Amino acid sequence: MSEAVAKRPRSHPKKDSDSSMGKLTVTLGAICAVCALVLGGVYSLTADQIKMNQMGEKMGAMKLVLAADDYDEVSYTGADTNILSAYKAGDAGYVLEVNCAANSFSGTLSIMVGVNSDGTVSGVEVLESAETSGLGAIAKEDASWRAQYVGKSGEVKVDKDGGEITSISGATITSRGVSTGVTAALAAVAELN
Amino acid sequence: MNVKQQLKEGLLTQNPVTVQLLGMCSVLAITTSLFNGIGMGISVLVILTLSNIFIAALRKIIPNKIRIACFIVVIATFVTVVDLFLKAYLKELSASLGVFIPLIVVNCIILGRAESFASKNGIGASALDGVFQGLGYTWILVVMCVIREFLGSGTFGGGLLGEGGKGITLFPEHFAMAGMARPVGGFLTLAAVIAAMQYFLNKPKKAEKKEEVAK
Numbered sequence: 001m002s003e004a005v006a007k008r009p010r011s012h013p014k015k016d017s018d019s020s021m022g023k024l025t026v027t028l029g030a031i032c033a034v035c036a037l038v039l040g041g042v043y044s045l046t047a048d049q050i051k052m053n054q055m056g057e058k059m060g061a062m063k064l065v066l067a068a069d070d071y072d073e074v075s076y077t078g079a080d081t082n083i084l085s086a087y088k089a090g091d092a093g094y095v096l097e098v099n100c101a102a103n104s105f106s107g108t109l110s111i112m113v114g115v116n117s118d119g120t121v122s123g124v125e126v127l128e129s130a131e132t133s134g135l136g137a138i139a140k141e142d143a144s145w146r147a148q149y150v151g152k153s154g155e156v157k158v159d160k161d162g163g164e165i166t167s168i169s170g171a172t173i174t175s176r177g178v179s180t181g182v183t184a185a186l187a188a189v190a191e192l193n
Numbered sequence: 194m195n196v197k198q199q200l201k202e203g204l205l206t207q208n209p210v211t212v213q214l215l216g217m218c219s220v221l222a223i224t225t226s227l228f229n230g231i232g233m234g235i236s237v238l239v240i241l242t243l244s245n246i247f248i249a250a251l252r253k254i255i256p257n258k259i260r261i262a263c264f265i266v267v268i269a270t271f272v273t274v275v276d277l278f279l280k281a282y283l284k285e286l287s288a289s290l291g292v293f294i295p296l297i298v299v300n301c302i303i304l305g306r307a308e309s310f311a312s313k314n315g316i317g318a319s320a321l322d323g324v325f326q327g328l329g330y331t332w333i334l335v336v337m338c339v340i341r342e343f344l345g346s347g348t349f350g351g352g353l354l355g356e357g358g359k360g361i362t363l364f365p366e367h368f369a370m371a372g373m374a375r376p377v378g379g380f381l382t383l384a385a386v387i388a389a390m391q392y393f394l395n396k397p398k399k400a401e402k403k404e405e406v407a408k
């Protein structure tokens with residue numbers, strides 16, 4: 001603040017000492033600094049555990065869709081931006097993480113698809129989903145519904161679109177979203193091979 | 194203000210949900226299973242108590258002009274701390290509460306209590322206020338969860354009890370009203386709970402009036 005401004009006579013008398021700009025800034029700054037320290041501490045305390053949880057979840061899903069001893073991440077360079085990551089599961093085939101958000105009902109849907117070396121689906125798991133509970137959420141909860149995808153190849157479609165997948169009643173959009181994701185994974189694996 | 198009165202205000206006469214009507218968004222959204230209700234309730238209770246304690250401790254340091262900014266910084270810090278701990282050690286709860294934990298920052302209950310209580314009272318009284326208001330929030334959540342879970346999916350204790358945490362089945366799921374687990378069920382249940390609460394809160398007053406008339 002320039003001196004000219006500081007020396008300007010006040011139009012009203014200063015009411016209490018705490019209203020000066022300097023003190024306001026210092027107080028808020030001090031509170032923010034302490035809070036930032038606390039947050040930094042807690043973050044470094046929990047960061048490893050959080051990362052492990054996320055990794056564990058992904059690994060669990062990978063083991064479920066296509067069992068293998070280890071998974072090597074391979075780079076997918078194709079045009080489909082919905083393929084989030086791809087892993088080679090030894091000789092058994094590939095495991096792909098596919099983002100189906102664009103075709104989901106609520107805007108968050110990602111799946112893990114296992115593809116056998118012969119180009120058929122070995123398993124599907126839903127990783128993240130915000131679909132309606134009781135309808136679209138069944139895709140994540142009901143393993144027997146996802147089992148329909150096992151053995152499918154080429155273009156996978158729901159029954160309403162002339163395919164073989166029985167869609168979840170009341171959640172055709174979610175079913176279609178998962179099917180599109182599976183189709184994308186199959187196409188990506190064809191490119192990888 | 195004594196402890197008994199504070200407890201009564203938190204749980205009944207000034208209940209944050211049914212009387213002050215604060216923090217409605219999370220109440221409507223997460224009350225679908227008992228696990229969610231208890232988890233959210235306890236998270237709010239912890240954050241509310243901690244932020245009340247700190248705001249009461251800092252109430253003489255915090256300048257009046259920037260008090261809201263200071264409150265929000267303190268509240269946001271505790272919310273983030275709780276969010277990180279849940280993500281690290283209770284990931285199921287963190288996943289099912291989703292965005293509603295970070296959104297506690299803007300939950301009116303916390304800021305409301307900071308402004309109306311903690312900034313004017315001592316640390317001890319503010320801590321108690323946080324606990325009691327938090328309990329008031331939690332018990333309404335639990336009641337709503339039980340009602341919505343029972344009518345919506347025919348179970349009790351979803352996420353906590355039963356096989357695979359699906360809850361104890363009280364009647365087959367195909368008899369359940371799926372709508373009760375949706376937002377519409379949240380509105381209906383909340384309205385019913387508030388109405389019931391108001392009925393019972395106003396009952397003694399009516400009895401008093403009758404006595405007066407009789408006299």
